[in-house]
Amino acid sequence: EGAKVCITGRRQAMLDKVVQTLPPGTITSCSGDVTQWDDAQRMVQTAIAFGGKLDVVVNNAAIDTGGNVVDIDPEVWRKVIDVNVNGPFLIMKAAIPAMIQNGGGSIINIASLAGVRCLPGMPAYCASKAAVIMMTQQVALDYGPFKIRCNVVCPGATQTESLLVALSPLAKALNTDVGGIVTRMTANVPLRRGAIPEEMCGPCVFLASDDSSFVT
Numbered sequence: 001e002g003a004k005v006c007i008t009g010r011r012q013a014m015l016d017k018v019v020q021t022l023p024p025g026t027i028t029s030c031s032g033d034v035t036q037w038d039d040a041q042r043m044v045q046t047a048i049a050f051g052g053k054l055d056v057v058v059n060n061a062a063i064d065t066g067g068n069v070v071d072i073d074p075e076v077w078r079k080v081i082d083v084n085v086n087g088p089f090l091i092m093k094a095a096i097p098a099m100i101q102n103g104g105g106s107i108i109n110i111a112s113l114a115g116v117r118c119l120p121g122m123p124a125y126c127a128s129k130a131a132v133i134m135m136t137q138q139v140a141l142d143y144g145p146f147k148i149r150c151n152v153v154c155p156g157a158t159q160t161e162s163l164l165v166a167l168s169p170l171a172k173a174l175n176t177d178v179g180g181i182v183t184r185m186t187a188n189v190p191l192r193r194g195a196i197p198e199e200m201c202g203p204c205v206f207l208a209s210d211d212s213s214f215v216t
Contacts, residue, residue: 001205003056006030006047034061034087037094044094054098056208059088060110062128064166066121077124084128085135092139096148104147108207109136110200113156129154140216149216151207157185157194 005027009015015029030046032039048054062084065076088109099105114122115129132152139150157163159182167181174181186194206212 001209003208004028004051006043006050008032008034008043009061034059034091035082037090040087040090040094043091044098048098053102054095054105055102056106056108057091057095057099058108058110058204058208059091059132061087062110062112064122064125064162066166067124068121069123072124080124080128081131084125085131088132089135092135092150096139096143096146099148100143100146105149106208106212107136107139107148107150108204109133109150109152111136111152111154113154115152116154144216149207149212151212151216153200153203153207155195155200156189157182158197158200159194160197 003026005022006029007015007018007027008030010031010033012029012031015031019027019029028046028050030043032043034040034043044054063080065072065080067073067076092107095105095107099107109132111132112125112129113119114126115131115133118126133154136150136152139148143150164178167178171178171181182194186192207215
């Protein structure tokens with residue numbers, strides 16, 4: 001849509017792979033861990049250096065794990081909260097001053113249906129995504145006077161690589177394949193299927209653009 005984009009993540013090889021799919025001059029990358037304050041600051045500064053300013057932030061980094069409250073390892077719980085909640089917090093903490101200086105901006109946080117409805121055996125993920133929704137509302141309230149909009153997208157089952165990998169043990173336990181699990185998960189969805197990642201692009205582009213200038 002004409003934006004200059006800085007993509008981030010922990011694995012430089014993965015970032016390089018994505019960069020190669022887009023026209024030169026439209027994209028750069030910055031490897032780092034969103035749970036680390038120094039990395040979060042560097043990500044924001046890299047984006048500003050590349051684009052000249054910061055108009056839009058998309059917080060999409062997350063991890064997914066199962067395990068009931070009694071069963072889940074406390075360190076796994078902390079890791080989920082660290083990535084899924086503290087990550088967006090640190091990126092917004094680093095980005096908002098730059099947006100204020102620029103006269104405003106749009107922040108898009110990717111939460112999940114799991115932040116709205118409880119899913120079996122996923123307390124850490126559900127709690128983290130519910131926190132992202134509330135944090136989004138808080139930022140929208142606190143920084144609206146600075147012309148910063150903050151919105152959240154809550155996808156249901158979306159057939160990303162990470163979801164398919166996460167479903168593999170369940171598929172094996174139920175003597176089916178991952179496709180069979182996705183079919184069961186989406187049996188009551190009106191469209192009778194899961195989303196594909198590209199179907200999250202439209203809502204995010206809308207929220208990033210001036211077409212949603214009164215949506216926060």
